[in-house]
Amino acid sequence: MSVMHKYIRSTKKFPHLWCAGCGNGIGLSALVRAIDSLGFNRNEVILISGIGCAARAPVYVDFNTLHTTHGRALAFATGIKLVKPNLHVVVIMGDGDAVAIGGNHFIHSCRRNIDITAIVFNNRIYGMTGGQCSPTTPRGEYATTVPYGNIDYAFDICNLAAGAGATFVARGTTYYARETERFIRKALEHKGFSVVEIISQCPTIYGRLNKMGGPIEMLRWLRDHAVPIEKVRQRWSGESNLLKEDLGGKFLTGIFVDREASEFVSEYYKMAARVRSETRRKTKQTRRKR
Amino acid sequence: MKKRKRAIPSNGDIKLLQGNEACVHGALLAGVTFFAGYPITPSTEIAELMARELPRRGGVFVQMEDEIASMGAVIGASLAGAKAMTATSGPGFSLKQENLGFASFTEIPCVVVDVMRGGPSTGLPTSVGQGDIMQSRWGTHGDHPIIVLVPCSVEETLHLTITAFNFSEKYRTPVILLLDEVIGHMREKAKIPSKADIKVVERKRPDVPAHAYQPYEMTADLVPPLADFGSGYRYHVTGLTHDQWGFPTMRLDETKSLLTRLKDKIETNRPDICLSEEYLCKDAEHILVATGSAARSCKAAVDAARSMGIKAGLIRPITLWPHPRRLLLHYASSAKRFVVVELNLGQMVLEVERIVAGKTAVESFTRYDGELVTPEEIVSHLAEEE
Numbered sequence A: 001m002s003v004m005h006k007y008i009r010s011t012k013k014f015p016h017l018w019c020a021g022c023g024n025g026i027g028l029s030a031l032v033r034a035i036d037s038l039g040f041n042r043n044e045v046i047l048i049s050g051i052g053c054a055a056r057a058p059v060y061v062d063f064n065t066l067h068t069t070h071g072r073a074l075a076f077a078t079g080i081k082l083v084k085p086n087l088h089v090v091v092i093m094g095d096g097d098a099v100a101i102g103g104n105h106f107i108h109s110c111r112r113n114i115d116i117t118a119i120v121f122n123n124r125i126y127g128m129t130g131g132q133c134s135p136t137t138p139r140g141e142y143a144t145t146v147p148y149g150n151i152d153y154a155f156d157i158c159n160l161a162a163g164a165g166a167t168f169v170a171r172g173t174t175y176y177a178r179e180t181e182r183f184i185r186k187a188l189e190h191k192g193f194s195v196v197e198i199i200s201q202c203p204t205i206y207g208r209l210n211k212m213g214g215p216i217e218m219l220r221w222l223r224d225h226a227v228p229i230e231k232v233r234q235r236w237s238g239e240s241n242l243l244k245e246d247l248g249g250k251f252l253t254g255i256f257v258d259r260e261a262s263e264f265v266s267e268y269y270k271m272a273a274r275v276r277s278e279t280r281r282k283t284k285q286t287r288r289k290r
Numbered sequence B: 001m002k003k004r005k006r007a008i009p010s011n012g013d014i015k016l017l018q019g020n021e022a023c024v025h026g027a028l029l030a031g032v033t034f035f036a037g038y039p040i041t042p043s044t045e046i047a048e049l050m051a052r053e054l055p056r057r058g059g060v061f062v063q064m065e066d067e068i069a070s071m072g073a074v075i076g077a078s079l080a081g082a083k084a085m086t087a088t089s090g091p092g093f094s095l096k097q098e099n100l101g102f103a104s105f106t107e108i109p110c111v112v113v114d115v116m117r118g119g120p121s122t123g124l125p126t127s128v129g130q131g132d133i134m135q136s137r138w139g140t141h142g143d144h145p146i147i148v149l150v151p152c153s154v155e156e157t158l159h160l161t162i163t164a165f166n167f168s169e170k171y172r173t174p175v176i177l178l179l180d181e182v183i184g185h186m187r188e189k190a191k192i193p194s195k196a197d198i199k200v201v202e203r204k205r206p207d208v209p210a211h212a213y214q215p216y217e218m219t220a221d222l223v224p225p226l227a228d229f230g231s232g233y234r235y236h237v238t239g240l241t242h243d244q245w246g247f248p249t250m251r252l253d254e255t256k257s258l259l260t261r262l263k264d265k266i267e268t269n270r271p272d273i274c275l276s277e278e279y280l281c282k283d284a285e286h287i288l289v290a291t292g293s294a295a296r297s298c299k300a301a302v303d304a305a306r307s308m309g310i311k312a313g314l315i316r317p318i319t320l321w322p323h324p325r326r327l328l329l330h331y332a333s334s335a336k337r338f339v340v341v342e343l344n345l346g347q348m349v350l351e352v353e354r355i356v357a358g359k360t361a362v363e364s365f366t367r368y369d370g371e372l373v374t375p376e377e378i379v380s381h382l383a384e385e386e
Helices: A005-006 A024-037 A054-060 A075-081 A095-101 A103-112 A157-164 A177-189 A201-208 A215-225 A230-235 A264-289 B019-030 B045-051 B066-077 B088-105 B133-138 B153-169 B181-185 B252-267 B292-307 B325-332 B348-356 B375-385
Strands: A046-047 A064-067 A088-094 A117-122 A168-173 A196-201 A226-228 A251-258 B014-016 B034-036 B060-061 B084-088 B110-118 B124-128 B145-148 B173-178 B187-191 B236-238 B276-279 B286-289 B312-317 B319-321 B337-342 B360-365
Touching: A005 A024, A024 A054, A024 A088, A024 A117, A024 A177, A046 A054, A046 A075, A054 A064, A054 A088, A054 B236, A064 A075, A075 A088, A075 A103, A075 A264, A075 B034, A075 B060, A075 B066, A088 A095, A095 A103, A095 A117, A095 A157, A103 A157, A103 B066, A117 A177, A117 B360, A157 A168, A157 A251, A168 A177, A177 A196, A177 A251, A201 A215, A215 A226, A226 A230, A230 A251, B014 B019, B014 B153, B019 B045, B019 B084, B019 B110, B019 B153, B019 B173, B019 B181, B019 B312, B034 B045, B034 B066, B045 B060, B060 B066, B066 B084, B066 B088, B066 B110, B084 B088, B088 B110, B088 B133, B088 B173, B110 B153, B124 B181, B133 B173, B133 B319, B145 B153, B145 B236, B153 B173, B153 B187, B173 B181, B173 B292, B181 B292, B187 B276, B276 B325, B286 B292, B292 B312, B292 B337, B292 B375, B312 B325, B325 B337, B325 B348, B337 B348, B337 B375, B348 B360
Parallel strands: A046 A064, A046 A088, A064 B236, A088 A117, A117 A196, A168 A196, A226 A251, B034 B060, B034 B084, B084 B110, B110 B173, B145 B173, B286 B312, B286 B337, B337 B360
Antiparallel strands: A168 A251, B014 B187, B110 B124, B145 B319, B276 B312
16 A cells, blocks of 8 residues: 555545646645655644645645635644644645735745745646646746737746745655655755745646647656756856756756744744743732732 | 833723723633734724733734735634634725635634724725625625624623624634724723623534544534544535535535525524614614614614604614514514614615515615714704604
8 A cells, every 4th residue: 555545535535636647646645755754643734725726635635634715825824833833734835826816925924934834836827727827837838818928927936935034945846756755854844934846747738738748748848857956056166067047948956945043933932931921920029019 | 110001901890991902801701812913993903902912821913914814814723723813994804705705614713803994995094984784794705694793882892702702603603793993992981791700602522533523514503513623633624615524515415505504503593693782662663773883873862862752762783694683573563764874875774674674664874974973963863854
């Protein structure tokens, strides 16, 4: 029995909602394997999502699962984490969910450095509604709402997260699923706001509209266009001559940020404990005066 | 060192309080443990006082990045077992609507305070209005019932905040506490009840084994128990139409039975939920119908009219939604007319007309310039039209 079978909801009727060849299953199973490898008690794992194809992930697996409104999963997660800091809170979002409609919650969760892990399945399109462009659709690519080519600049989700203050930021792909699993494992272990972006394939719409072929061709594309950040870093030591600017149509993968900083929920409870002890001291003093 | 004023007086004290402060007192007595908010006039005092009080009582206060996020955080907190609330005003209330609908449909208890100001849009942020009477009922998309409570004094604000929490826990539903700027900002004396004097309701939690738990079961009382996230009951919550386990469904029978249960859990409990006050209605020919600050002017107007020989009375729906149907119908047969007094272009009057259905005359008397309607205006209307 695979690890995945241990966590599939037997009461939930399959088949699932995703198209054949979709990358979401690869992302979800990487997450489940990472959770399993850490030995988390599944009663203490909360999976939260918003709206979209990616957001359907939690319903299939046996944890505490919450499918919220479009873009707002991180807000719901913040409430849960503040009330029960011992829980492992994981938010699964698509690109539109995370950085279009939910962009405000995304940057503010990064800023707060709240101990939540955000997994962004980035297939660069709105799949569920039939293939509209998203803030991560590359310039010049096609979607149903950019039939003449996208004139908009795309967000780099990892740069956005890093700039907004997230303390762990990584990017993997559905092709390198084991690597992605390792990133998620590190993110789950990280104390603070962690973001793992998974570049994923949507053969049904994105692949078709952009003439990228089927799922296998799209996965090969991911393999050929993912450039490990180490290669850029090596340039500084003369081991490689690759510059960020030389990437062309390629993208960087790897762990971009991994740093320690004070975390929001622990800071809150520290502050609350300090206030309570001060209040008690003051009450005692008042009593003595009386 | 400067002596700091005690923010929260002891139980049993009589204090001069602002309506917004009284709301916080009530929430604390009801056992609030979580508040998420965003600054907006004229509700901000509620957030400010919560920010001071909750950390030192072991609770959580968080200022979120926007109104939508604070509603989301409140729902998450409640799902984790907290008694959670937020407070806002018109524009913020509009922003909260989608998540409020989520809480209704997924049956997550929470309290939302809306301190009404003059509107529409940014309107008159520091002035009074009652323009959210219909928004509080119909603000979200789709059909679902809701409980809305409207106090008309500072002390009543305190007590109704407790009632709001109790209803939300008892019926597993969001409850809206609708204040208006006058009630929120006015100061008057209020007795802080002791814990022994008030009733506090806690939500039903499951006692069945984890595998047998159905978060949306059709129970006899129509209100299934709610398990805290992380307590060992692993289940699914979704804003999609769901079956008794919480899993998405498109089955016609499951869809219908869910929506019917949601409607019935409020409708069948009308006798418990519908609170109202009547004042000198027994022999009244002219019955004023009003809520919130407008009802205060109406009460004074009734006294003044009576002294002039006009037989006036007042019906004050404390529970605005569901509307006190029985009480209105009771007096519809004896009164010559109902005059619905409100601080908007005429909203509650539509519901009164609908209920009364021609059994007596229904008139609308409104003021919507940002000032509270005065007893004199109401009396002269009664005298003119008599």
